[in-house]
Each structure stands twice: as C-alpha cells, then as structure tokens.
Amino acid sequence: MTERSAKLVFWAGTLVSLVLFLAMTADTHRHFAALTHADRLDERVVAGKRAFELRNCNDCHTILGFGAYYAPDLTRAYARVGEETIRSRLERPAQVLASSWRKMPQQHLSAPEVEAIAAFLRWVSEIDNHDWPPQDSEARWRASTRRLLATAALSPGAALVQQGGCLGCHALGESGGRVGPRLEWIGARRDAPWIAAYLADPQRFTPGTSMPALGDVPAAQREVIAEFLVSLAPIRGREP
Missing domain, CATH: 1.20.5 (Single alpha-helices involved in coiled-coils or other helix-helix interfaces)
Known part of the structure; x- marks a missing residue:
C-alpha cells in the first residue's frame, strides 16, 4: 500500500x-425527552437535584456514571432500596447505617430537602439508560428471580412472605411495591439471624420506620422467612 x-x-x-x-x-x-421522562421533571425533582449538588453527594456516590465510588451507586437506588429507606438514611444516617463501615455524614437536611432528593432519585431511577448499572439491572432481577422462585415458591418461607403481605411494600422479581428495599437486596446483604431480629423489632434497627414489628409472629416463622430471604442471595451476589 x-x-x-x-x-x-x-x-x-x-x-x-x-x-x-x-x-x-x-x-x-x-429521543432524549422520552428516554428521560422529561414530562415528570417537575419543580420538586429540580429542587432535589440542586440539593444533591449543594451537599456534594457525588464526592462519595456515583449517579448516571458521574461521581466517586466510595459509597453505593445511586442511579437505581430508588428501585433497589425504596423511598422509605432513602428518607431514613438522609434523615438519620448515623442510626440507620450504624453497623456499616461507611460513615455517611449527617447533612442536617430539612424535610422539604429530604422529599426533594427522594423525588430526584426516583426520577433518575426511571430514566431509560439501557438498564445501567449492571449490578442493579431490572432485567437481571426479573430473569434470575423467576428461575429461583420456580423452585422456591413452594417453600414455607415464600408462603409466609406472601401471606404476610410483604409484597405490599417490598419488591420481589416482577412483583411488589417500592416503599421498602427489594427482598433480593436484603438477602444479599444480611444474614438470617440479623433479618430475624429485625423482623421482631424494626424500630431498634431503623428508628421511625413504617415497617411493622412481627414480634407476635413465632420466632420459628421469622427464622423461616429470614432463611428464605438469604436463599435469594444468588440472584444478587454479595454486595458491600
């Protein structure tokens, strides 16, 4: 040549x-407006973005590929942990994250700021960014949970979760609410004894939570539920 x-x-x-x-x-x-659901970009979401930037949250967290990797990625935080968890961590980080080696600072956010940041994170989680990041992939949750539940659906733990109305607030696979954390996520981060103790007295671990105490449920049943949630860990893998 x-x-x-x-x-x-x-x-x-x-x-x-x-x-x-x-x-x-x-x-x-x-396609930007459709991908980002620009029609849902209201004043509260904008206020949440401003509060997020004002508090320098990107110094520790990544969101939409921008930020640090010291703390968890927040792109899909709303889908992963739910609105109540986000609020409680913003309001009382020292109490809610007391057992974590990460030390989230107390930002002394006002109630409107907490509401706005939660709205902002919800809007971000709904952006169509091709299911990124992979550790919080909705498609991965659905596919892997479907396979696992095909055999686990008949287990006593699964039956107790359904009968107890847990899916009214928690997501599992393609079903459930978004108030509290996804059940797969809980099982990947905590062991069975911790989960069983939390079910008996959620206020001791997360003051102010709306999670009802299951102290009247026999300890054996709480342990069965806890073991079922931990069995979901292969879906997510162990997370920090």
Whole structure:
C-alpha cells in the first residue's frame, strides 16, 4: 500500500466514524425527552437535584456514571432500596447505617430537602439508560428471580412472605411495591439471624420506620422467612 492509499483509508475511516458519531448523537437527542421522562421533571425533582449538588453527594456516590465510588451507586437506588429507606438514611444516617463501615455524614437536611432528593432519585431511577448499572439491572432481577422462585415458591418461607403481605411494600422479581428495599437486596446483604431480629423489632434497627414489628409472629416463622430471604442471595451476589 502506498502512502497516498494509506492516507485515503485513514481519512475515509475518520470521516465515516465522524458521520456515524454525529448521527448517533443526533438520534439520542431526538429521543432524549422520552428516554428521560422529561414530562415528570417537575419543580420538586429540580429542587432535589440542586440539593444533591449543594451537599456534594457525588464526592462519595456515583449517579448516571458521574461521581466517586466510595459509597453505593445511586442511579437505581430508588428501585433497589425504596423511598422509605432513602428518607431514613438522609434523615438519620448515623442510626440507620450504624453497623456499616461507611460513615455517611449527617447533612442536617430539612424535610422539604429530604422529599426533594427522594423525588430526584426516583426520577433518575426511571430514566431509560439501557438498564445501567449492571449490578442493579431490572432485567437481571426479573430473569434470575423467576428461575429461583420456580423452585422456591413452594417453600414455607415464600408462603409466609406472601401471606404476610410483604409484597405490599417490598419488591420481589416482577412483583411488589417500592416503599421498602427489594427482598433480593436484603438477602444479599444480611444474614438470617440479623433479618430475624429485625423482623421482631424494626424500630431498634431503623428508628421511625413504617415497617411493622412481627414480634407476635413465632420466632420459628421469622427464622423461616429470614432463611428464605438469604436463599435469594444468588440472584444478587454479595454486595458491600
């Protein structure tokens, strides 16, 4: 190949790459409003973003690929832990995260700021960003949970979870609410004795939580529920 031919190949490749890049960028911007659900971007969400930036939350957390990796990624935090958990951690980090080696600072947020940041994180979690980040993949949750529950659905623990109305607040696979953390996430982070103790007296671990105490449920049944939640850990893998 001559020098002239090499230059032609280089410039042709560069030009084609540039055209493709510009075309993909234009296409992304064309769908941007739909992908980000811009119609849900209200004043409270904007206020939450401003509070998030004012408190320098990105110094420890990553969100939409931007920030540090000292603390958990917040892109899908709302889907992962639910609204109540987000609020309690913002309001009382020292109490809620007392057993964690990470030390989330007390920011002394006002009630409106807490509500706004929760709304902001909810909006971010609903952005269509091709199911990123992978550790919080909704598709992964659904697929792996479906396989596991095919055999676990008949277990005593699964039956107690359904009968106790746990899915009214907690998500599991494709079902459940978003008030509290996903059940797969709980089972991946805590062992059975801790979960059983929490079920008996949630206020001792998370003051102010709306989680009802199951102290009147026999200890053996609480242990069965705890073991079932821990059995869901293969779905998520152990998280920090």
